[in-house]
Amino acid sequence: MEFTDALNIEILRLVDCHSIDLVYAHWVGDIHHDHQAVARASLHSCRHVPRMLMYRSNWYHSNLDFRGNFYVDITDFWTLKEQAIRAHVSEMNRTGEKWIQFFKNEAGNAGQRIGVKYAEVFEVVKWLES
Incomplete structure (x- = not known):
């Protein structure tokens, strides 16, 4: 998974198509490459969604703190x-x-x-x- 325009456009399409008003996204500090890409794309593509929460989905340590x-x-x-x-x-x-x-x-x-x-x-x- 890569943070690309294609991924951003697909997420935007899904948000619009389904009138999404709450997004659960991977935490941006996750060290898993795919999780980071989806987290970044979610932050970018869901910027007009009124509610957004991030979650930790694995047990690996990061140099960032999950708040x-x-x-x-x-x-x-x-x-x-x-x-x-x-x-x-x-x-x-x-x-x-x-x-x-x-x-x-x-x-x-x-x-x-x-x-x-x-x-x-x-x-x-x-x-x-x-």
Whole structure:
């Protein structure tokens, strides 16, 4: 995946076609090349979308800090999230249960910060209420 005009145009087309008003994007500090490209394209192409949140999607360290400042209680949905993670077969084959445990620990730590069992944390790019 590369940050190109073609990618930007496709994202713009999808935003317009579906009247998207909330975007979840990879965090721009992610060290995975594809994730960075999509994050940059999302920031560029979704600049007129009123709400945008970024998320960390892997366990690799970066030289940038993820500034998680928007929390969602996912306690009732942890099983569904785990199923979604397990659907990423190539990563499950590569990492096994370590990947599941990492994300469960992350959700537990985020939940502890806000007083629930499990939470998802995002970095707010913008959040416009109308």
